[in-house]
Amino acid sequence: MVPVSHVLALSVILFGLGAAGFIVRRNIITIFMCIELMLNAVNLAFIAFSRYLGDPDGQIFVFFVIVVAAAEAAMGLAIIIAVQRNRQTLSIDDLDSMKL
């Protein structure tokens, strides 16, 4: 039996890695992947608590998080394509204005 604190520790480390990558990377696609990493870490914590409480509600929440992540990925990647087409760059250092 795996203790819940082990799973939570793994979730915390994954979230920290995602947060660090979010700040440190310059390529906007990699930054987007770091967001997915953080979302997955949170899902892991939800499922650990769902198992701990013996209640499926945590898994329902994870389901909705995945739905929102799918919507976010579709929108975000469309925006990335639009930005790439208009600015010919994906480095966030060059993408500092709101105008396309």
Add this chain to the structure above:
Amino acid sequence: MTLLQIAFFFLSALALASAILVITRRNAVHSVIWLIVTLFSVGGIFLLLHAEFLFAVQVILYVGGIMVLFLFVVMLVNLDVAVKQAQFSRQWQLALATAIILMAELAYGIYRGHQGFTLAQTSAVPPTIGNTQAVALALYQDYMLPVEIASVLLLVAMVGAVVMAKRKLE
């Protein structure tokens, strides 16, 4: 150490190693591949935690859907320029400090509370309904309205993505 714990530690190590590779690889295609490995390992841990339905959702929707979308976009955009540019911004000290403070804060919380985190030993008798059935019952009985709202959200995202990615706005 039981087989369950060995599997957990193996999957955790795999997830952490590939997560580190995600944020350090220069080529975005490699990052996507390593992120797929991370998602598979986390899905395996879902399975260890008796969330079989979400394991399937993770593999089919995340790995099979979202990550393939990522791969498509990575290959659509021109990355030859991006690979040659500097990969890390100048604020890596800030990133390191943020990550360490965040992890220390959360680790302290877990350390203070971990005595209470023993698993509920309610499942001496196996549950009468499976995991998928339990999730489905909760989803379509208690959470009917959120499911409908989520479907509208997906529709909005789909229309928005098509509009944003269209070549010319008229």
